Amino acid sequence: MAATSMAAALAASLPAPQAASVPAAPTYEAIPASMSKAVDIEAEIPLTCVQIDGLVVTKILKHSREASSTTAHGLLLGLDLDGTLEISNSFPLPNHAGDDDDKTSKSIARYQASMLRSLKEVQADDSVVGFYQATTLGAFFNQSLIDSQAIHQDRLRHGGVVIVHDLSQTAQGNAYFRAFRLTNAFLDAYKKANFSTTSLISHRLTFSTILEEIPLKIRTNALLSSFLGTLAEPSPSSVQNAPPESATTSAITPSFSNLDLGTAGLARNLEQIIESIDAYRTEEGNLAYLGRQIGREKARAEAYISKRKEENAARIAQGLAPLPEEDVQRLFKIPAEPSRLESTLLLGQVDAFAKSLEGSASTGLVKMYAAKASSGI
Structure with missing residues (x-):
């Protein structure tokens, strides 16, 4: 999908930045002292870690496997607490390759608004904290990702992150997930739309300083860990007088992908x-x-x-x-x-x-x- 269509759709669905005005007296209830440091209302606590739920990991893996090529992308939902961005849900975005950019942007914007409204009605997390993008062979540098991430960092409170999932690593049995966001130096040059030689030198920009990586960890609850343990545990076979190699069975079939020379x-x-x-x-x-x-x-x-x-x-x-x-x-x-x-x-x-x-x-x-x-x- 074209860079302009995805970026325009995100711009239409995300909240617009508020204009500077004289702060009014707060009308909400005071935050308890025990939560004042955890709930970062003014986004003053720097983002130091991204925590993604196991359910979100499985959703991204499923969407990336079912989508064609590396077109799988979607929005991440969650909350930022005490410097940790907790991603608790996600949903995929439709891909309209070859369609008119303007129609594609409006269609994706309507779909996003509908999904967020439905999530809010069932009291699920509906706060956008970033997006995910499937890639292959670790190459995710492209104009579409840069434009989308720039919109997120301009509209979202903590700037949001992009989760990159590598399909080639997953095919080899390795779950590849990394979290990135644009550096301040690149954002300054991007807002000025100036990437001349002088601007690159003054901002000290190279391909390695466009994005900064944020530590990422995957969280699984006790029920999911227990379920995965039961799947991996072998159970006796129901076949009578079975040979030793088939005397026990497991819900997870053995994989020999690690033996592939590649x-x-x-x-x-x-x-x-x-x-x-x-x-x-x-x-x-x-x-x-x-x-x-x-x-x-x-x-x-x-x-x-x-x-x-x-x-x-x-x-x-x-x-x-x-x-x-x-x-x-x-x-x-x-x-x-x-x-x-x-x-x-x-x-x-x-x-x-x-x-x-x-x-x-x-x-x-x-x-x-x-x-x-x-x-x-």
Whole structure:
């Protein structure tokens, strides 16, 4: 889905920031002293941890498995207490790939409003605290995610977070969940819509300083832990005189995914790296072309100014009035320096793919050596 459609839908559904006004006298009841430090009304306690319920984890896993490709995304609901963002619920957002952006934004906004209203009617958590996004091979740097997260950090009290779920890691038996939010330096440049070379240097921005990671932990209640324990515990088979290998059964079927050498994933990872590098080289070529255009226009403007100064100096020497200095910006349309945000995001994708390749290759080498040793070759 296009970046503008998702960002516009979020902007339409989230509450608008309140304009600055003279604070009125509080009309609510005073918070008890025992809860005054936990309930952060003014959002003064910095966010230090994200806690996600096991139910939310299963919902994200189910949605990511059923959705096509990496289009799975949705909203996170919960509450922030004493510096911990507790995520207790979530719901998926529809995906309308290929549709008109304006219609898609309105449709998603209506769906979000309807879901939040329904959750409020049944007295469930209806406070938006962020969103989740499925990705593959660890590459989640894209304009859509940046725009959506910028809207959340502008509208939500504590800025909200984005939970990234990697499908490729889940396919290997590893539940991959990470929490991020945009850094203050990037937000400052984003609000000014200035990602020129000077702005990147002044804000010290690289692909590694766009997002900051927040520690994440998964919480499971006692009932869920007990249920998972019963599933994993083997039970006697109902078949009489069963052979020893089938004398006991388990609700969870054995998985041998850890024995997979993962050669298919390595090939796909290499393809993604090549595609990202090609996209980066194309973007750099476009930036170089625009830079040459800007350089030519500036050279023409400087030559005109120099010529006008020489003419005025000659006229003054002859006792004539100097010619008026004309507006150079009006005579020469010097383009603004192009944004380097896209090339920075592409570098982040290349770095993510490379790190994923490093981890997969190292694990695959260990498995290959283990397989060779066990086979006696």
